[in-house]
Amino acid sequence: MSYQVLARKWRPRSFREMVGQTHVLKALINALDSQRLHHAYLFTGTRGVGKTTIARIIAKCLNCETGVSSTPCGVCSICKEIDEGRFIDLIEVDAASRTKVEDTRELLDNVQYAPSRGRFKVYLIDEVHMLSSHSFNALLKTLEEPPPHVKFLLATTDPQKLPVTILSRCLQFSLKNMPPERVVEHLTHVLGVEQVPFEEDALWLLGRAADGSMRDAMSLTDQAIAFGEGKVLAADVRAMLGTLDHGQVYGVLQALLEGDARGLIEAVRHLAEQGPDWAGVLAEILNVLHRVAIAQALPDAVDNGQGDRDRVLALAQALPAEDVQFYYQMGLIGRRDLPLAPDPRSGFEMVLLRMLAFRPADNGQPPRGALKPLGISPATTDSRPNPVAAAPSSAAVMPTPAPVAEAPPVVAAVVAEPLQVAPASVKTVAIVPPAPIVTAVATPVSAPVAAVDLPWNEPAAVVAEPEVVPVATQPLPVAEAVVTPAAAVSAAEAAADEDEEGAPEYDYEMADDSAYAYMDTLPDEPEVQVDIVAPAALPATGLAAQWLEMFAQLGLSGLTGSIAANCSLMAVEGDNWLLHLDPAQGALFNASQQRRINDALNQLQGRSINLDIQLCKPEQETPAQAAxxxxxxxxxxxxxxxxxxxxxxxxxxxxxxxxxxxxxxxxxxxxx
Known part of the structure; x- marks a missing residue:
């Protein structure tokens, strides 16, 4: 006897043997028991969830020799013929191979005849969405009012493609995907009866790989039995499917929990030996983190869809909630950026290292566990102060210096011109052009140092400047380095510090006109060339005004219309007309343009006109100038x-x- 695959051998033959789909079975059982039968049923759902199986069971219930009920006997000749697929009154049609309207008409020609053996003639049309629009139109009338001995059972995986006219004539039942728990439960029963040794982890792998289809789960189980030489083992199933060892995902999360960078890289190395899909590995990590977050919010809501409920609950106790949310968000962003990485493995490693480096801290303290050393020398820092880094930004708040007794006001100028940095031992005076300046004043003991009044801030109160004391004339360096507002703040602080230490006061002198001689050597800014528009011509009067009115009636457009718009009527002597055309338009003017303008004038005036156009600057306003x-x-x-x-x-x-x-x-x- 030939071998029969599990998917066919264990196909349900009654509603009691059906797995899942309780919401559909309840409605059908009640309808059959109460004899409230519809003439057309539509079953929708993904592949392998029981659409055709339910349709065959309904056909058995309708034609069983014991009577119409939800529990066919299964032993009569009709039930056996339906199970074996040779019942003459059950017409199964594959709509994918019979899409033409001729096929549908041939099918409907036999609808009027009574069934041969059973009570009802049942038409089971599978993948009905593949029928053409003409086939649907041919089916409409019969589907709506079939003979009393005919029942239509339609099945499809894509109900969106069905016309609404078909949907409105059927009772629609949507079959759900099989959850992994239900698949594992059924596989456990099947393998137990078949006496095939198995591991529960292997069944969970098969249940997840089936993706909601019980038929796919049975087919994969057949393949796993052949692969494992009569056994269904987790290692064999994992190798057959090429899936990731779920325990390694928990190894990665455990390394993150402990802050163990070395263990994290080692876990990635073990993953790389299996040649995994790194985006899929990251998706598995996100899936576990999602279930951990659910366990932290509501432990009872955690399902055992992957057979790891206990590990999820344990991880939920060990990981703080903020860490879970942070890792999940970081993983989502890393999965989005993974295609941009030089190679998928390095991108995956960077996502994990980023999780490790930026893990949340507790109440402003360092992370709970110190990162384990990697044998890498830590970066050294220079203890000497960095004058650039020490300079505060222009938006920073100035610190208030310590009070200084009898300290005279010190004025620091902030200019947009460059200044030269001089050695500390040389006393210099910055020469600045008469540009808008901003001053920072160091006030006496009773008041703190005022903030720098930047140009974009509100104007500060006017402060009396100290009297300028002339000093002996000496060579002064030319300013070269740009001093920013931040540098000015530093200068004000340095001046205050020197006053505190008793440093000698610096004198200032007013610069004469010769100090600005260097500005004469600066390149002049390029002048902006502005096109000067010629003044408009004189207002149109007389013939020129008449031409303005006629131009709107000529109906000219394009190049010819542009030529006519730049003309002005100068003389009219009977049928001889003279137009002056702006010479700027002369390059576009030719005999063809003149002929078209002349024809338009002839049509407007209703007579033949001899038109002469001369290139001469119109003295009065043309239609173009008027516009x-x-x-x-x-x-x-x-x-x-x-x-x-x-x-x-x-x-x-x-x-x-x-x-x-x-x-x-x-x-x-x-x-x-």
Missing amino acids: ARKRGERQAQAEASIHADPLIQQMQQQFAAVIRAESIVPVDGVAA
Whole structure:
């Protein structure tokens, strides 16, 4: 006798043998027992969840020799024929291979005939969504009002492709995916009856790999039995599926918990020996962290879908909640950036090392466990103060120096011109141009040092400057280095410190005009070239005004319209007309353009006109100039309207708003 695969051998033959789908079975059982039968049923769901199986059981319930009920006998000739797939009144149609409308019509031609043996003629159409639109149209009327001896059972994995007219004529039942717990429970029963040794971890691997399909789970179990030589072992199933050892994921999380960088890298090395999908490994870690977070919030809600509920609960006790959330978020970002890494393994390692390096601290203290040493020399630091690093930023708050008795005010100038840094032993005076300056004043004992008044801050109170005392003339260095506001703050602090130590006061002298001679050597800024628009021509009068009116009626466009718009009518002597064309448009003018303008004039005037166009600067306004003038007037009117708006004026006063004239566009239809 030939071998029969588990998926066919263990196919349910009654509702009692069905695994899962309780919500569907309850409705069908009640309908069969109460004889409230619909003429068309539609079963939807993913592959291997029992759509065709339920349809065959319904056909058995309807035609069993013992009567219509939800519990067919299973021993009569009709039940056996249905189980063996040779019952003549059960017509199974594969819609994927019979999509044409001719096939559907041939099928429906036999609907009117009574069943041969059973009570009902049952049409089981599998993958019904593959039918063509014409086939659906041919099926509609029969599906809605079939003969009383006909039942339609439709099955599909993609109900979205079914027309709404089909859906409205059927009772629809959506079958759910099989959870791993239900799959493992059923496989345990099957392998026990088949007397096949197995490991529970192997069944959990098969249950997860089935992805909700019981048929896939049975097929994978067949393959695992063959792979393991009659046994279903976890190691064999893992090698067959090429899946990751789930225990290694917990090894990675344990290394993170202990702050063990060496153990973390070692765990990655063991993972690399299996050649895993690193994005999948990261997804497994995120899945475990998700279940750990659920265990911390509600321990009773943790499922045993992967057979590791106890390990999840133990990890939830060891990991703080903030660490779990941080690791999860870091893993999500790392999974997104993994394709950008030089290679997947290095990207995976960097995600784990980032989790380790930035793990949350407790109440501002260092992490709970110190990171284990890796044998890498720690970076050394220079104990000498860094003057650049010591300079506070312009946004930092100035520290208040200690009080100094009888300390005269010291003024530090902050300028935009460069200054040269001189040795400490040389007393220098910075020569600055007469530019806007900002001063920081060191006040006497009773007041702290005032903050630097930056140009973008509110104006500070006016402070009386000390009297400038001239000093002996001596060579002064030219300023070269730029002093930022932050450097000015440092200078003010240094001056205050020197006053505290009793350092001699520095004298200042006013610079004469010769000190600014170097500014004459600076390159001049390039002048902005502004196109000067020629003044408009004189207002159009007489013939020129008539041409403005005629141009709008000519209906010219394109290049010809541009030529006519830059002309002005100068003379009319009977049928002889003279136009002056702006010479700037002469490159575009030719005999063809003149002929088109002449034809348009002939059509407008209703007679033949001899048109002469000469290149001469029109003295009066042309249609193009008139249009430009009107656009300018509309623009000026729009800008005036914006400037006069009370709301905009309020915004200018309160928020220093600036009106950009180039962004103002007049609305079409506004009169000039």
